[in-house]
Amino acid sequence: MNPDGTLNTAVIVKLEPDFSEGNVSYNADGTLNRAETKNILGPHSAVASTAALYSKVKYGSRVSVATMGPPIAEAALQQSQLICDADELHLYSDRIFAGADTLATAEVLKAGIKKMANGQPIDIVFAGHRASDGETGQTGPQTAWKLGYPFIGNVIDYDVDIKRGYVKVQRLIKSYGYHDIIEEIEAPLPIFMTLDPSFIPFFNTISQRLKLARHQKEAIGRSSQYKEYLKVFSAQSLEVNSKAVGLPGSPTIVYKVEKIPRAKANRKADVIDGSSQGNIGQVVTRIYDTLGGTIIK
Amino acid sequence: MTSPLSSISQTKIKENQETFIDDTRKENEKEIEENYRHLYIVIEQEEGTILPVSFEMLGEARRLIDDFNKRYKPEEKVVAIILGHNIRHLCKELIYYGADIVICADHPELRYNRNLLYTKIISQIVTDRTCAEKITSSIHPVSTATTTPASLNPIFSKPRYMFFSADDTGRHLSSTVMAELESGLASDINKLVINDLEIRHEHKTKGKPIVYEKTLEMYRPDFSGFLWTTILCLDNLNPDNKKKFHPQACSIIPGVFSRIERDTTREEKIIDFDPNISQEDLKIKIINRRIVQSKVDFNNKKTIVSFGRGIKESPEQNIKLIENLAKELDAEIGVSLPISKKPYPVSENLTSTYMIPDRVIGTSGRKVNPLLYFALGISGAVQHIAGMKESEFVISINQDIQAPIIDESDILIKGKIEEVLPLLINEIKKHKDKLQIPQGIEQ
Amino acid sequence: MEKFDVAIIGGGSAGLAALKHLSNLGKQAILIEGGKKIGTKNVSGGILYSKNPAVGKVYNVENIFDNFLKDAPVERQITKYILHATSKDKVFSLDITPTHNYQSNFGYTVLLNKLLTWFAKEALQSAENLGGGIVLGVHVKSIIWKDENTIIIETDELEPFQVKAVIAADGVNSEIAQITGARSKFTSSELYQGVKVVVKLPEGLIEERFEISENEGAAHLFAGDITLNHIGGGFLYTNRDTLSVGAVYHYDSLIENPVEPNELVNALLSNPFVMELIKDEVPKSKDSYKNLSKEEELRARFKSNKLIKSWKDLHQAYYSSSRISDLLASGLYKTKDDIKNKIDSIHNELVSKYDIGFETNYVELEYSTKLVPDGKRGRMKKPYYKNILFIGDAAGRGIFVGPRIEGINVGIDDAVRAAESISKSIDQNNFDRLGERYSKLVEESPYTRDMNEIDKNYLKTFLDCTKQVPKDIVGHRYGTIFKLMSSNTLRNISIGFANTLGYKRLLPILESNNTYTDVPVEIAERAGRDLQKSYSITIPTIAERIAKLDYNDDSLSHIKVLNSQSDFMKKMVTLCPTKCYSIENERVMLQHEGCIECGTCAKETDWKHPRGEKGIIFQYG
Incomplete structure (x- = not known):
């Protein structure tokens, strides 16, 4: 927390392929054509940015946004700033970071977060649920662990008690073979949270709405001048151990990539021409057979 | 994880082939034998119910370790770790389903999974020398019963392999535990192989070919479902930066591996672990927990209608048709993973109702087994199939009869969604009238 | 509870003007708008006037x-x-520019989405400094008086808040008026129903076709057979690179003889004269790619869509001098001919490689409707209730006399009067006489005078324009209005005549089938030019029009049918512009999803605006 009692928050974001139609390009074999696909701020990163905006509107927090990647990853920072009206943007970019797995990435992010807000401690770190291209969901919790911050995932709502320095969090837990659960947690700051994709900030007073509008307007201005807010860090300026980052710091490697062989057919399908009404009639008969005299409401 | 493939030799070692083994490797292997042993599985349970994925992990672990023990010496074990409160009675079930040993931490504070606390306790367990000795003694009961010769009691430091569940809880836990243990983790795995691999890697081996024995090949399907990436967790044998990375860990997709048959004759070996809980870690409190009904109800519907990228030519119209079909059949609507990434500019309401992770069927979403399953414009990526293959009867609509979904379909209607669905809905309505189903009767 | 000085309900032109003026006066005001963005719920014909009475x-x-x-x-x-x-295929045209210029500083064509977004930006700048502002996506559901001078506003979305005064600018279907009981719903004789489509046309073509220069615009009005025998008429206004084409009819006449609103605008679009004004070269959409594999088809679709997009863009740019300069400045093209060549080469590629045909047709962008209050009949005599002041359409204040149709300017004038009244009350910290003060200011407005009595000088100006109508081509059976037009002497004494007749008796003569249909048809038949259709027009079906609109569907209906068997509701099956009503087993059923919130059905329904952010999202308005 800052001396004036305001919160310091951070957002970890990632530049990802844009999967929207017209922007995404697939190879003939169905795999992603990365060269032709545009990159944007990942959707989960956008949710994390929204969570930071929520904190900004509700608690007047300071927000720093960070990403690790090549210089083009700036685009993710800019797009995040447009959402959360960030006060500071961090890009961690160095050749030696290349090839990093999640553990080595977490090492860099940890070092970066410690350099935010002029070295003032960060109270809440927000990150996305998982990346839409990598989908591992590991970087967030591993960064949290390295920072020594308790990790809380799948957050759908949160509320900070600034006086006590506590946060109250609602999280949505889904497990296979069990009910969905909403869990309410109370934890002292600092905390590292990843946001459930269903997180939607809710601003329910006029003043919050007015502040929101002001920040949204300010964000447009800031993100158009995002370079003024941008700090680029190398391994050296981050003061990370070069053996703990990039390839040297990564326990895992990608050994091979192959097309997934087609599984053995489990069923023998009847192929039916869909343009014939008669054929469709037969399908419907089998639908009713399958549902076996059960009532269709 | 984007290490250049070109730098890795992809040759596996053939039997009888003379291989290059340098001193580094020998030394390395020796240490592994002594320090890193067994396959540990972090079991997931909720309020005394063991989640299905736990049994699936046990099944796969059993198969792998049985094979491992045939090929290698010394003998290693499948060790299940279970944390919770009043869960002691669950341990024998884990044995019946394939665990050799269960380490059980039963404590009121462990009733629910709190990431910080669980991470610490699991890390305590897997690095605990006493537990390790008890495991060893189970392998060499005669010698340990009296004295423990140093040669038979190697210095255990960490597990060789470790499995977690690839649901949200398991994914988070695996990440923090592996950060604590400072080793590598592969997520969302659906195939596992243990092999001796000759690796030539620009950093790991400084470009020299080195054989890594007993290496866990962890296969993960990528987001498109078309590519399989094999992840390895390897020690740095590079003289400039030597480092051990153990355990080799992964999270396992629920629903892909089969459990073994329950065998109640298996010998129960349960180790009770007394967790060391610090007051500091209890500051994170669970105030309330409640079960919620998801708005999306896959469990109580007889029919599920799912759609994928095949709606692309007229997404708005197609989704509306799909809504109609679902209404006629009292079905829930599901989607394939790509749809949850909101690829089409349809109206905000349709986007927020359907293009959401909550509706994803497959390994990144839900596993379903309705009586009737529709796959509309879904090509049939492996992840999706894993989520719906248990359905009783599958009808797909696709323009491409080569699409992999055909192998999981009982009927494949060849055609465009926008053309087939109006006919289908019409026919369903017609038949409905004919059947004269009495109104107001609930199943 | 949060407290503010003033709340303005509704972010249309009047509401935004009120916010701007209150802020100009240094008063804190919060504007509450239901749409997620400003200007997405507003429709206008649309001309914005500045008057000089x-x-x-x-x-x-x-x-x-x-x-x-x-x-x-x-x-x-x-x-x-x-x-x-x-x-039919005849038209007789009459230049009535003098009536437009009558006591007028200017009249601009506007598209409300664009204009209101600008209003909001300007108003917000002043409002924010005073702790006020604009709150979007919020729907007011009730108003409670804590005491005489303290109003608590409850919404569907936010915690309640407290204000000293309210400006109700929530339009012709004002819910505030209903909640407070300040006025009853407008009757059919107090309303017009307007329907409009926005048509895309390159700006250079507009200038050439309408014979106007770069900054000039033309307004065309239509009467005759295009009215399908209703009281009212058609309009076609030139925007920068679009046209607003629509029709406004007296609600009474629609209730008497229901016609689908889209048919009314179609009658205008398919008039041969209008067809020539709106036509453009259009690539034909293609639905089948025979003989192509799925992969090839996808590739072809992707490529041809991309090409069509760049063709359309260049086609637009080629007819715009500013866009041409931009393109030349970009260095991509050296001369205007280069651009033309590029257009032609894309055209050829599309035809030869992708088998995409081109045709003459028109490009419709958006279909919309709106109810227009007739201030002559429906305006609130006392436009207030306690501390709530009604302005613009909410107060029923629209001017509709012959070709004179004004609304936005009236609402702005009201807004200033309301803001001035409230400002005074705040300064004096006394709200007791707020309503009366505002009411008095509104009575003083020249616009109110125009709603009370016909401006005889205006009538004279109009009749003078009709001099061009050849004499003696129509028999006397059409009565007074034609007599007025056809006789020089009568025109000259029209002021005296109007005085003699009086406003009440003059109105039915002016607003009659004679005026809007029969006489114009007769004139066109006898004196009109012959026209020929140069192409066959493809007008979108109502289903296609609705499919093109953008909605944020609300699963809850904002409309409830009160009596599903009433005659009125049965007429809604025809009169609802987006076909939300149908009849099943003699009962009128509502499907609210296509609703564009015009309020045509409001009279006999429980009609509310949708919850915040929900419902129609107009792109042009």
């Missing part, structure tokens, strides 16, 4: 928004005002 003073848009003349995103300044009488 001979007697009295009105507050014009440029008085409130200082930068209006410099910066406002208006479309074109109307310099030609032409009335057409139509009958």
Whole structure:
């Protein structure tokens, strides 16, 4: 927390392929054509940015946004700033970071977060649920662990008690073979949270709405001048151990990539021409057979 | 994880082939034998119910370790770790389903999974020398019963392999535990192989070919479902930066591996672990927990209608048709993973109702087994199939009869969604009238 | 509870003007708007006037928004005002520009989405400094008086808040009026129903076709057979690179003889004269790619869509001098001919490689409707309730006399009067006489005078324009209105005549089938030019029009049918512009999803605006 009692928050974001139609390009074999696909701020990163905006509107927090990647990853920072009206943007970019797995990435992010807000401690770190291209969901919790911050995932709502320095969090837990659960947690700051994709900030007073509008307007201005807010860090300026980052710091490697062989057919399908009404009639008969005299409401 | 493939030799070692083994490797292997042993599985349970994925992990672990023990010496074990409160009675079930040993931490504070606390306790367990000795003694009961010769009691430091569940809880836990243990983790795995691999890697081996024995090949399907990436967790044998990375860990997709048959004759070996809980870690409190009904109800519907990228030519119209079909059949609507990434500019309401992770069927979403399953414009990526293959009867609509979904379909209607669905809905309505189903009767 | 000085309900032109003016006066105000963005719920014909009445003073848009003349995103300044009488393939045209210029500083065509977004930006700048502002996506559901001078506003979305006064600018279907009981719903004789489509046309073609220069605009009005025998008429206004084409009819006449609103606008679009004005070269959509594999088809679709997009863009640019300069400055093209060549080469590629055909047709962008209050009959005599002041359409204040149709300017004038009244109350910290003060100011407005009595000088100006109508071509059976038009002597004494007849008796003569249909048809038949259709027009079906609209569907209906068997509701099956009503087993059923919130059905339904952010999202308005 800052001396004036305001919160310091951070957002970890990632530049990802844009999967929207017209922007995404697939190879003939169905795999992603990365060269032709545009990159944007990942959707989960956008949710994390929204969570930071929520904190900004509700608690007047300071927000720093960070990403690790090549210089083009700036685009993710800019797009995040447009959402959360960030006060500071961090890009961690160095050749030696290349090839990093999640553990080595977490090492860099940890070092970066410690350099935010002029070295003032960060109270809440927000990150996305998982990346839409990598989908591992590991970087967030591993960064949290390295920072020594308790990790809380799948957050759908949160509320900070600034006086006590506590946060109250609602999280949505889904497990296979069990009910969905909403869990309410109370934890002292600092905390590292990843946001459930269903997180939607809710601003329910006029003043919050007015502040929101002001920040949204300010964000447009800031993100158009995002370079003024941008700090680029190398391994050296981050003061990370070069053996703990990039390839040297990564326990895992990608050994091979192959097309997934087609599984053995489990069923023998009847192929039916869909343009014939008669054929469709037969399908419907089998639908009713399958549902076996059960009532269709 | 984007290490250049070109730098890795992809040759596996053939039997009888003379291989290059340098001193580094020998030394390395020796240490592994002594320090890193067994396959540990972090079991997931909720309020005394063991989640299905736990049994699936046990099944796969059993198969792998049985094979491992045939090929290698010394003998290693499948060790299940279970944390919770009043869960002691669950341990024998884990044995019946394939665990050799269960380490059980039963404590009121462990009733629910709190990431910080669980991470610490699991890390305590897997690095605990006493537990390790008890495991060893189970392998060499005669010698340990009296004295423990140093040669038979190697210095255990960490597990060789470790499995977690690839649901949200398991994914988070695996990440923090592996950060604590400072080793590598592969997520969302659906195939596992243990092999001796000759690796030539620009950093790991400084470009020299080195054989890594007993290496866990962890296969993960990528987001498109078309590519399989094999992840390895390897020690740095590079003289400039030597480092051990153990355990080799992964999270396992629920629903892909089969459990073994329950065998109640298996010998129960349960180790009770007394967790060391610090007051500091209890500051994170669970105030309330409640079960919620998801708005999306896959469990109580007889029919599920799912759609994928095949709606692309007229997404708005197609989704509306799909809504109609679902209404006629009292079905829930599901989607394939790509749809949850909101690829089409349809109206905000349709986007927020359907293009959401909550509706994803497959390994990144839900596993379903309705009586009737529709796959509309879904090509049939492996992840999706894993989520719906248990359905009783599958009808797909696709323009491409080569699409992999055909192998999981009982009927494949060849055609465009926008053309087939109006006919289908019409026919369903017609038949409905004919059947004269009495109104107001609930199943 | 949060407290503010003033709440303005509704972010249309009147509400935003009120916010701007209150802020100009240094008063804190919060504007509450239901749409997720400003300007997405608003429809206008649309011309915005600035007036200069001979007697009295009105507050014009440029008085409130200082930068209006410099910066406002208006479309074109109307310099030609032409009335057409139509009958089948004949049209007789009458230049009535003098009626447009009558006591007028200017009239700009506008598209409300664009204009209101600018209004909001300007108003917000002043409002924010005073702790006020604009709150979007919020729907007011009730109003409670804590005491005489303290109003608590409850919404669907936010915690309740407290204000000292309210300006109700929530339009012709004002819910505030209903909640407070300030007025009853407008009757069918107090309303017009307007329906409009926005048509895309390159700006250079507009200038060429309408014979106007770069900054000029034309307004065309239509009467005759295009009215399908209803009281009212059609309009076609030139925007920068679009046209607003629509029709406005007296609600009474629609209830008497229901016709689908889209048919009314179609009657205008398919008039041969209008067809020539709206036509453009259009690539044909293609639905089948025979003989292509799935992969090839996808590739072809992708490529041809991309090409069509660049063709359309260049086609638009080629007819715009500013876009041409931009393109030349970009260095991509050296000369205008280069651009033309590029257009032609894309055209050829599409035809030869992708088998995409081109045709003459028109490009419709958006279909919309709106109810227009007739101030002559429906305006609130006392436009207030306690501390709530009603302005613009909410107060029923629209001017509709012959070709004179004004609304936005009236709402702005009201807004200033309301803001001035409230400002005084705040200064004096006394709200007791707020309503009366405002009511008095509104009574003083020249616009109110125009709603009370016909401006005889205006009538004379109009009749003078009709001099061009050849004499003795129509028999006397059409009565007074034609007599007025056809006789020089009578025109000259029309002021005296109007005085003798009186407003009440004059109105039915003016607003009759004779005026809007029969006489124009007769004139067109006898004196009109012959027209030929040069192409066959493809007009979208109503289903296609609705499919093109953008909605944020609300699963809850904002409308409830009260009596599903009433005659009125049965007429809604025809009169609802987006076919939300159907009849099943003699009962009228509602499907609210396609609703564009015009309020046509409001009279006999429980009609509310949708919850915040929900419902129709107009792109042009």
